[in-house]
Amino acid sequence: MNLSQHTFWKKYIARVKIDVDHAAYTKVVRSWTDVIPACPVNRLYFIIEGEGYVKIGDQTYYPKPGELYLLPAGRDQAYGTISDDTFGKYWCHFTAKIGDLDLFQILSTAPSIVVKDPVLLKETFEKLISNRRSDAFSAEFRVTGILHELIAEFIDGNAAVKLNLATTPTYEKMNGVLRYMEQHMAEQISIETLAQLAHYHPNYFINAFKQFTGYSPIQYMNHLRSEKAKDLLLTTELNVSQIADAFGMELSYFSRMFKEQTGFKPTAFRDLRPR
Template identity: 30%
Template structure:
């Protein structure tokens, strides 16, 4: 059974004033995604909302204790502790706390042109029924929430609006990739097969490892592992390994006096011509020109 992490203490609601919302819409760094309301309700026994036409903001509800319910698209859904649900703009809905074991929830209303994109990034574009997503518990996630709230509570200067809202994507990333944040007292609760494979790659950058080697490190068959890895990262395992190799090669070209063939050897490539082709394919310049210009002409 997962221990629930320490959270924000006491009820909290922050309503960002209309004038501050207007300022957010005019600040280039945050105008595409920013917070209009946020709060924390512990054991919110009588918490209930009904919005037959939806609203113009994205709603994020993260349950950390107890349970609640949401009705959306004529379906009644139970939301348990450790789950999140995000409701895009304009979606009719109602929700509330369970009468016997009421939820504790962290919540946000999000504005901006990328609000729905953020919603689907968390819930998954294929999640058409808006089912809750299990994201577990994280002390770090709650610390970020508290930092955002504390910044708003200091007032709505441009600096405060920027600081609070630039922290929002990092907060949302704790739901998009919860495996990196679901830790208690510094102990990771789950290490995925992809995590194990990437760690193996990082530890073996100087070797010419094979797909079979990588799949074995993840304790999976080659075919299943390859599909899962590409689903998780967007790359095949060998493509990903080559990215890590070239990343290491860039560091060596920057910070060492090794010759090109020695740099290649350091990342497990015996053929310097293959290394140069691979490097140029990824970085857009040859290793020689990269070293000469220290990467400045890359982009």
């Protein structure tokens, strides 16, 4: 995966829409047990004390205090106790959707991490619980932000994160389109050409492309061009006119496009280079 694709996928997963169903601290009872086929929500369990088990698909795990577990949506989930020394745990149930897909269908991870700073994570969960119960107008903004922080903590601490792109129904088609666009930035590419690459009708293609990338085709092409132009401005001595020519664009159109994408005129952006 090249740098441009990596940047795209980072932004793609950041479009996740999060909704927190429940959050609390619980010292579970001895009878705590359940089996949930194809569970519709993600579950985060931060284990503080005790013992028990969780099951994801056909794999059974025995979480220890100080570990943060994720039971991903769409998988068979189960949990239970194994002794009178039951779990004391912070937990939350949430959905995390990108279009019709769950985030952790696209992003594959190990089921758990060892928390580096348990005190800080406990405080984060306490903030989540407090804001989940709050009537303040700002509460949902804070809840969403805190859960983003928890997900980021889980991802950053995870040694087995990878994109599971085969789960994305349109991935193979759209990835071919994205590669073609990246290889032909200097050309004026028609919607019909891109639609043919994906084997879609042009009208359907535009909607499918925007759902997949968050951009219209022209917006995405201009995003590619601006990213490449930033690199050329910072690492070469090509003048702005030469860079515009490299993309097959009139200087005035290129300068306008670049400012719309970055907030800077090309010459002003070049002035940001360390001297």
